[in-house]
Amino acid sequence: MAPVEPVRRVAVLGAGSWGTTFAKVLADAGTEVRLWARRREVADEINAERRNGGYLPGVELPEGLRATDDAAEAVHGADAVVLAVPSQTLRENLAGWQPVLPPEATLVSLAKGVELSTLHRMSQVIGEVADVPMDRVAVVSGPNLAVEIAAEQPTATVVACPDHDRAVAFQRACSTSYFRPYTNVDLIGIELSGACKNVIALACGMAVGLGFGDNTASSLITRGLAETTRLGVALGAEPMTFAGLAGLGDLVATCMSPLSRNRTFGERLGRGETVAEAQRAAHGQVAEGVKSCSSIRQLAARYGVEMPIADVVHRVCHEGLAPAPAAVELLGRERKPE
Ligand SMILES: NC(=O)C1=CN([C@@H]2O[C@H](COP(=O)(O)OP(=O)(O)OC[C@H]3O[C@@H](n4cnc5c(N)ncnc54)[C@H](OP(=O)(O)O)[C@@H]3O)[C@@H](O)[C@H]2O)C=CC1
Numbered sequence: 001m002a003p004v005e006p007v008r009r010v011a012v013l014g015a016g017s018w019g020t021t022f023a024k025v026l027a028d029a030g031t032e033v034r035l036w037a038r039r040r041e042v043a044d045e046i047n048a049e050r051r052n053g054g055y056l057p058g059v060e061l062p063e064g065l066r067a068t069d070d071a072a073e074a075v076h077g078a079d080a081v082v083l084a085v086p087s088q089t090l091r092e093n094l095a096g097w098q099p100v101l102p103p104e105a106t107l108v109s110l111a112k113g114v115e116l117s118t119l120h121r122m123s124q125v126i127g128e129v130a131d132v133p134m135d136r137v138a139v140v141s142g143p144n145l146a147v148e149i150a151a152e153q154p155t156a157t158v159v160a161c162p163d164h165d166r167a168v169a170f171q172r173a174c175s176t177s178y179f180r181p182y183t184n185v186d187l188i189g190i191e192l193s194g195a196c197k198n199v200i201a202l203a204c205g206m207a208v209g210l211g212f213g214d215n216t217a218s219s220l221i222t223r224g225l226a227e228t229t230r231l232g233v234a235l236g237a238e239p240m241t242f243a244g245l246a247g248l249g250d251l252v253a254t255c256m257s258p259l260s261r262n263r264t265f266g267e268r269l270g271r272g273e274t275v276a277e278a279q280r281a282a283h284g285q286v287a288e289g290v291k292s293c294s295s296i297r298q299l300a301a302r303y304g305v306e307m308p309i310a311d312v313v314h315r316v317c318h319e320g321l322a323p324a325p326a327a328v329e330l331l332g333r334e335r336k337p338e
């Protein structure tokens with residue numbers, strides 16, 4: 001395999017809260033970065049005022065961060081292309097960008113979800129649509145609440161890629177004084193961790209909305225980690241990945257933080273709001289677990305893995321089960337050893 005070139009120039013496609021924050025991280029790391037925004041006015045605001053007020057109010061973006069609404073312009077000459085759109089829209093967006101992708105660029109997913117129509121992880125979607133070998137596909141995942149990172153609070157993450165050298169090259173491109181990436185080669189474990197923690201965070205939010213405290217949340221986190229690990233191992237992941245930053249780390253951050261959109265969504269359901277009401281309150285920002293609970297549940301069924309928390313979250317979000325009886329159901333399951 002040819003040596004991997006250093007990552008000097010990166011395109012970030014998607015200017016929501018995480019895409020914009022990650023572009024800031026890259027710029028702060030000294031990497032040249034172009035950010036693609038779907039709407040022209042967002043690109044104009046970033047260029048003229050160095051802010052993206054709709055997603056990151058109060059955050060000043062670095063001078064060197066340039067935005068455009070032209071994806072071809074954003075990716076031109078890029079050593080890496082970072083995909084920062086919601087997971088259920090990745091296939092369609094990437095199909096549009098595919099003809100202009102630089103032939104040797106590393107393709108990096110920030111999205112945390114499992115595709116509903118295929119049950120594929122994001123790296124699989126990227127491999128299929130961009131028609132690239134999997135050693136060119138990477139994932140960034142960890143306890144990474146965008147708003148905290150945009151405020152430059154110390155945070156660690158994982159850059160995962162089957163090609164370790166490629167992971168190291170991208171790790172260098174996004175290391176700053178406040179953002180510390182580790183590398184990993186277990187794409188399956190890192191991606192399933194990121195997708196499943198959103199579903200467990202919905203369950204934790206429901207518990208909070210029902211008025212339950214930290215014992216309930218901790219019980220959900222721990223049993224959520226157990227069912228995520230079972231699924232991951234069945235799909236070929238390394239069990240230890242789930243104890244790392246993208247596993248336990250992200251699970252704790254998302255389940256415990258009021259900044260999490262998934263936990264907030266679950267909390268609204270726990271307080272008695274409908275899915276439609278919780279969706280309206282999210283103001284267009286994505287709570288990935290609402291869709292991924294269904295794809296993850298199907299994946300679990302396909303591999304014969306028990307995921308009782310994901311199962312009730314799906315039934316609350318899509319089959320009209322109320323959060324209170326869902327909790328009763330989880331507690332009333334057959335008694336078993338840990
Ligand atoms: N926010 C966070 O803290 C973190 C998020 N993630 C993950 O990153 C991914 C992106 O999330 P995030 O940036 O937070 O999402 P947001 O909801 O904040 O932003 C989504 C972005 O994608 C754009 N977009 C492009 N195509 C579509 C489409 N078809 N439908 C909807 N939006 C589209 C949106 O454009 P427009 O503004 O025009 O709607 C917007 O720029 C998700 O998978 C999320 O789980 C991972 C770690 C941290």
Ligand SMILES: O=C(CO)COP(=O)(O)O
Pocket residue numbers: 112142143144145146198201250253254259260261262263286287288
């Ligand atoms: O992935 C995240 C933190 O790591 C963000 O979580 P939410 O999408 O629930 O806000």
